[in-house]
Amino acid sequence: xxxxxxxxxxxxxxxxxxxxxxxxxxxxxxxxxxxxxxxxxxxxxxxxxxxxxxxxxxxxxxxxxxxxxxxxxxxxxxxxxxxxxxxxxxxxxxxxxxxxxxxxxxxxxxxxxxxxxxxxxxxxxxxxxxxxxxxxxxxxxxxxxxxxxxxxxxxxxxxxxxxxxxxxxxxxxxxxxxxxxxxxxxxxxxxxxxxxxxxxxxxxxxxxxxxxxxxxxxxxxxxxxxxxxxxxxxxxxxxxxxxxxxxxxxxxxxxxxxxxxxxxxxxxxxxxxxxxxxxxxxxxxxxxxxxxxxxxxxxxxxxxxxxxxxxxxxxxxxxxxxxxxxxxxxxxxxxx
Amino acid sequence: xxxxxxxxxxxxxxxxxxxxxxxxxxxxxxxxxxxxxxxxxxxxxxxxxxxxxxxxxxxxxxxxxxxxxxxxxxxxxxxxxxxxxxxxxxxxxxxxxxxxxxxxxxxxxxxxxxxxxxxxxxxxxxxxxxxxxxxxxxxxxxxxxxxxxxxxxxxxxxxxxxxxxxxxxxxxxxxxxxxxxxxxxxxxxxxxxxxxxxxxxxxxxxxxxxxxxxxxxxxxxxxxxxxxxxxxxxxxxxxxxxxxxxxxxxxxxxxxxxxxxxxxxxxxxxxxxxxxxxxxxxxxxxxxxxxxxxxxxxxxxxxxxxxxxxxxxxxxxxxxxxxxxxxxxxxxxxxxxxxxxxxxxxxxxxxxxxxxxxxxxxxxxxxxxxxxxxxxxxxxxxxxxxxxxxxxxxxxxxxxxxxxxxxxxxxxxxxxxxxxxx
Numbered sequence: 001x002x003x004x005x006x007x008x009x010x011x012x013x014x015x016x017x018x019x020x021x022x023x024x025x026x027x028x029x030x031x032x033x034x035x036x037x038x039x040x041x042x043x044x045x046x047x048x049x050x051x052x053x054x055x056x057x058x059x060x061x062x063x064x065x066x067x068x069x070x071x072x073x074x075x076x077x078x079x080x081x082x083x084x085x086x087x088x089x090x091x092x093x094x095x096x097x098x099x100x101x102x103x104x105x106x107x108x109x110x111x112x113x114x115x116x117x118x119x120x121x122x123x124x125x126x127x128x129x130x131x132x133x134x135x136x137x138x139x140x141x142x143x144x145x146x147x148x149x150x151x152x153x154x155x156x157x158x159x160x161x162x163x164x165x166x167x168x169x170x171x172x173x174x175x176x177x178x179x180x181x182x183x184x185x186x187x188x189x190x191x192x193x194x195x196x197x198x199x200x201x202x203x204x205x206x207x208x209x210x211x212x213x214x215x216x217x218x219x220x221x222x223x224x225x226x227x228x229x230x231x232x233x234x235x236x237x238x239x240x241x242x243x244x245x246x247x248x249x250x251x252x253x254x255x256x257x258x259x260x261x262x263x264x265x266x267x268x269x270x271x272x273x274x275x276x277x278x279x280x281x282x283x284x285x286x287x288x289x290x291x292x293x294x295x296x297x298x299x300x301x302x303x304x305x306x307x308x309x310x311x312x313x314x315x316x317x318x319x320x321x322x323x324x325x326x327x328x329x330x331x332x333x334x335x336x
Numbered sequence: 337x338x339x340x341x342x343x344x345x346x347x348x349x350x351x352x353x354x355x356x357x358x359x360x361x362x363x364x365x366x367x368x369x370x371x372x373x374x375x376x377x378x379x380x381x382x383x384x385x386x387x388x389x390x391x392x393x394x395x396x397x398x399x400x401x402x403x404x405x406x407x408x409x410x411x412x413x414x415x416x417x418x419x420x421x422x423x424x425x426x427x428x429x430x431x432x433x434x435x436x437x438x439x440x441x442x443x444x445x446x447x448x449x450x451x452x453x454x455x456x457x458x459x460x461x462x463x464x465x466x467x468x469x470x471x472x473x474x475x476x477x478x479x480x481x482x483x484x485x486x487x488x489x490x491x492x493x494x495x496x497x498x499x500x501x502x503x504x505x506x507x508x509x510x511x512x513x514x515x516x517x518x519x520x521x522x523x524x525x526x527x528x529x530x531x532x533x534x535x536x537x538x539x540x541x542x543x544x545x546x547x548x549x550x551x552x553x554x555x556x557x558x559x560x561x562x563x564x565x566x567x568x569x570x571x572x573x574x575x576x577x578x579x580x581x582x583x584x585x586x587x588x589x590x591x592x593x594x595x596x597x598x599x600x601x602x603x604x605x606x607x608x609x610x611x612x613x614x615x616x617x618x619x620x621x622x623x624x625x626x627x628x629x630x631x632x633x634x635x636x637x638x639x640x641x642x643x644x645x646x647x648x649x650x651x652x653x654x655x656x657x658x659x660x661x662x663x664x665x666x667x668x669x670x671x672x673x674x675x676x677x678x679x680x681x682x683x684x685x686x687x688x689x690x691x692x693x694x695x696x697x698x699x700x701x702x703x704x705x706x707x708x709x710x711x712x713x714x715x716x717x718x719x720x721x722x723x724x725x726x727x728x729x730x731x732x733x734x735x736x737x738x739x740x741x742x743x744x745x746x747x748x749x750x751x752x753x754x755x756x757x758x
Contacts, residue, residue, distance in 0.1 A: 007751075012722065042546060049347055056341060066340060085574070087689065185738070189747045211747050212743065248380030250609065253608035277737060278736050
């Protein structure tokens, strides 16, 4: 018989290296003759999309399109150290470094523009859709490309900058664990709907509803992508994957025997972005990379219990374990 | 309001990836390159009695056969340099690298590796962390980590447990365990290393942290950081499995010794042995709540199998301890978290980094408590969850963004209620 059930899981995740370890990212910025710009960071885009996030931050600050930004990443001959692509830290940490750096270069451009437009303060200069000018006075504005060209080639101005950002963290006590090890924290909840076949013990995940608080989504498509990938990885962790060892030897070092989810195993995913802005993050952003995969496992395990009344306490929830638990329940053992 | 932020800007690497033009390390080659392979240990714990590479070196087409004595500073590691580039004497896990070979073709390199003669003295091995942590168990890292296999222990203590248990109307107690898993990134490790026209060592790879790799290469080879370039190409997934340095060190060593470009590419099987795994953890949980569904006490013991080398294990078991309550306020608690050496494959960073395993335990406990108290899974979480101003198990005040309740409100309508089940 096939039985269905739903399950819930709530999780949290401290981002950054944590425990007082210096968590520093750096960025170099240069604005070019035609108003386009380059940002250099050591941050590697491992597929999660950090390079696009940095292009968006630069574009946002300079009133450009992300395509106008060259992002150069992860080459030790030219880029500064921006730490590991890990710990859900690149949007927050390196994003903050990029923001800090571009604002420095931007300020010099604003100062030049303020003099040109007889505006008493650089703060009155805004960047919008490829134009630079005095806020609220369209008669005092010009294409950014022309202004940078003039500033650089006629006046010898240079718009380059370097900045570093350090996340806040303190070590925990080795006696009692007290301390403020991480900042910021990301949160997420997922609900799973599963179908359990009581004859074969197989579990099909039908749907995952995922709500994640990431502070602010810099790129909605990429945030949804992180959630989809996290859910897929969570399904594998809950139901399929296990490195099997015999005396320290891996028995299944091949994808024929080490099973990861295929397109057929990945359920319908409904992702919902919760934006509770974080004051210290770039535009309020925290992070999503790791948090996206955390709730899936327990949501599935709780849904299995709701469907057939057995509690799996050892991952992965293989058909063998589910059949054994069902048989145990049949014999009158405790399901829970 | 901003416009580019929050948009659906197209990934800057989208076109190259869609059209198959993106270059991964396996895609780059240089004229005159040779091919490197690593001979790895078949035994989990052993001493190398005799290592004879003469036949391998004599094979036609072989450019170099290197052993531990060819590595200037033979150690690496993210926290402790306790992992050898090539094992000199003591093998601690199946897959430990023993010999590096480079030859005119990958086939010749593999054939030469088969000609290496090794005599092992097999040692009793530890595969179970509970056994490995007992006093008297043979120490796996006496030189770097002392006489105990307990690499790390963190207690997290808060409030008054006796008072907590006394005020609990219901208690649930249960053992949980999570398995060892692999990152299973689609692109196995590959690297191209060369000494360029400047005399600099240039290493092209897929890594999560090129500046770290540069430091490890400079250290192992005894050359200046300014003479090493690590250039990251497209990365085919990582998930933590490209944090410890992998083939980059061996390729750099072979290129430095032969002055020829060296290409290395793992098979899937080799890949399984050349990066860390996710920690299997055993977790004993006891959680108590009042009749009203307020959590009042928790005790947890978490043991993580660090495998043969430290990697990030202390940080990962620390993270497990810190996150052990789940996103809930519990006033009285004690958590003990341990990282223990064994002769299993080494474990390290993987997406979730120690905060992934306890989810199974703390979210199962919440479910069991809700059942005992006959309240809904949503209700018990609402009564205990972190909000702005909450204090965590480590005494940290959550002063900023805490959007958990909104997340729960969003998913709650999808859960079936009592009676919804057919």
